Amino acid sequence: MPPLVPNTGRPYNPVVTLNGWTLPWRMNNGVKEFHLVAEPVVREMSPGFKAHLWGYNGQSPGPTIEVVEGDRVRMFVTNKLPEHTSIHWHGQRLPNGMDGVSGLTQPAIPAGKTFVYEFVARRPGTFMYHPHADEMTQMAMGMMGFWITHPKAKHPLIDEVDRDFVFLLNAYDIDPGAYTPKIMTMLDFNLWSWNSRVFPGIDPLVVRKNDKVRIRMGNLTMTNHPMHIHGHEFTVTGTDGGPTPKSTRWPEVTTDVAVGQMRQIEFLADEEGDWAFHCHKSHHTMNAMGHDVPTMIGVDHLQNRARHHQRHPRLHGDGQARHGRHGRDGNALARQHRPHDERRRPVRLG
Numbered sequence: 001m002p003p004l005v006p007n008t009g010r011p012y013n014p015v016v017t018l019n020g021w022t023l024p025w026r027m028n029n030g031v032k033e034f035h036l037v038a039e040p041v042v043r044e045m046s047p048g049f050k051a052h053l054w055g056y057n058g059q060s061p062g063p064t065i066e067v068v069e070g071d072r073v074r075m076f077v078t079n080k081l082p083e084h085t086s087i088h089w090h091g092q093r094l095p096n097g098m099d100g101v102s103g104l105t106q107p108a109i110p111a112g113k114t115f116v117y118e119f120v121a122r123r124p125g126t127f128m129y130h131p132h133a134d135e136m137t138q139m140a141m142g143m144m145g146f147w148i149t150h151p152k153a154k155h156p157l158i159d160e161v162d163r164d165f166v167f168l169l170n171a172y173d174i175d176p177g178a179y180t181p182k183i184m185t186m187l188d189f190n191l192w193s194w195n196s197r198v199f200p201g202i203d204p205l206v207v208r209k210n211d212k213v214r215i216r217m218g219n220l221t222m223t224n225h226p227m228h229i230h231g232h233e234f235t236v237t238g239t240d241g242g243p244t245p246k247s248t249r250w251p252e253v254t255t256d257v258a259v260g261q262m263r264q265i266e267f268l269a270d271e272e273g274d275w276a277f278h279c280h281k282s283h284h285t286m287n288a289m290g291h292d293v294p295t296m297i298g299v300d301h302l303q304n305r306a307r308h309h310q311r312h313p314r315l316h317g318d319g320q321a322r323h324g325r326h327g328r329d330g331n332a333l334a335r336q337h338r339p340h341d342e343r344r345r346p347v348r349l350g
């Protein structure tokens with residue numbers, strides 16, 4: 001027998017935010033009230049590796065907001081950052097003054113102040129939120145979140161699914177040994193993350209065999225990501241513009257998510273196993289990026305080590321006998337020579 005469905009509670013199947021959560025609300029005279037607090041946060045990006053980011057309500061990305069088509073929504077936004085901010089509700093139909101572009105539709109929210117946004121969630125779909133104030137800094141620091149508007153009735157283009165996952169693609173440039181992202185980086189980020197987590201710290205998308213699965217992804221990095229799934233085919237059923245017409249859907253195993261875009265994919269999980277789902281840019285899959293590292297393929301490491309040992313005996317601890325245990329790769333050398341301080345990030349490769 002399938003699980004019983006209660007006749008009270010939410011009239012929709014809530015989404016699962018990878019390594020995240022949905023923001024609670026309160027009803028006030030028919031208005032759904034939410035409170036977002038923009039503030040500095042500490043995010044553990046993978047086990048043992050903590051980053052000092054900016055986010056909302058203690059986390060980067062901020063909590064997911066879930067509402068129903070037609071809801072009147074009131075968002076209190078309190079600014080606990082050391083500078084001004086605002087929130088733009090990416091993709092929403094709303095009154096111009098609620099669009100959150102500082103210097104255009106509103107003065108920025110000063111540090112220490114609260115601003116209130118209010119509008120009706122007019123169309124169902126998948127949306128994002130992020131600042132439109134000092135954008136380069138604030139998004140490089142992790143300020144962003146997801147917004148889902150569920151359809152209020154059965155929608156011809158929105159299927160019911162058993163599992164509904166959401167995550168944001170984001171990117172950081174954090175030097176080894178450092179905690180804070182370099183905010184001036186434009187393209188050459190060294191951490192490509194999902195909801196500010198990196199492999200193996202990303203929640204798996206666990207489903208039952210033959211579940212119908214929906215995944216909603218938003219891209220708030222500075223480059224595109226061809227997202228690829230193994231063992232199944234999916235269709236793109238929605239964008240930030242809403243559900244796609246059925247005539248435009250065809251089977252794919254990879255779909256590109258461009259900068260500032262959102263893609264919603266669906267498939268039947270009818271093959272058992274642990275299937276990979278990843279960006280097909282090999283640099284992003286490997287993740288631990290160091291573009292200034294020379295190619296070490298073909299280099300005679302043993303001879304180099306001997307030479308290095310002669311010049312820098314102090315770095316080699318108890319001497320050359322130890323080297324044999326560390327293999328022949330360039331990373332082993334880097335590990336040996338790096339001081340063992342507690343700020344060191346565990347190096348993980350795909």
Ligand SMILES: [Cu+2]
Nearest residue numbers: 225279281284
């Ligand atoms: Cu990518």
